[in-house]
Amino acid sequence: MARVYATSPQYETYTGDTAPADITIRLRRASQFLDAAVFRLCWYEVDDTGMPTNELVLAAFADACCAQVQWGIEVGDVTGAAAVGWSEVEIGTAKLRRSDTVSTGDQAPGRQIAPAVWDALRSPDLTRDLFVLGLVVSC
Structure with a gap:
């Protein structure tokens, strides 16, 4: 089962906004995305479910997930699909164009x-004994 690092109340505290109706789904997707793109490349201690054991690390992960969701909302693309598809569309005198080079989300x-x-994960509170950004170690 996928780990989810933030909750709806945490999102509302982080952003100061009311959470969207589908916030649970957005936080799950952001958690999965950040797991794949960032967290798996870092060092931190985890419990049996893979969740960080340190409260400061867990709080930073929650902020990171909330930031990722907020980013998607602000850029108008919460799934990565907005850049895929059409290159140029004309409706009457209105022309819309997207890059021809973008072929995937x-x-x-x-x-x-x-x-x-990155701001959340570079917090000075996350000392090297708790969290190392970008450290992959093989046993």
């Missing part, structure tokens, strides 16, 4: 790591 704004994620 991986390059979409919704699939970028939010800048505030």
